[in-house]
Amino acid sequence: MIEGYLLGMIVTAMLVAGGYFLKFWAQTRDPLFLGFGAAFIIEGLNRTAFLFVAESTDQQPLIYSIRLLSYLLILASIAYKNRRR
DSSP states (O other): OHHHHHHHHHHHHHHHHHHHHHHHHHHHOOHHHHHHHHHHHHHHHHHHHHHHOSSOOTTOHHHHHHHHHHHHHHHHHHHHHHHHO
């Protein structure tokens, strides 16, 4: 019961953070904000999937591959930002 509540708080925080980054991206068109916003939204949706999985363990490869995608998106946006200078 408490796990679902805490998971909901984590999902809400990630989606709000993703929304803020996308808002800043819309103002500045900086690809770093786009990468961070997309990564936070992907991670929030990934955490939402925990609610619908029968066994909500971190041992499932699909969950880790989605997390890997979001972290690689952050790294790619940082590398792209530093490369443009």
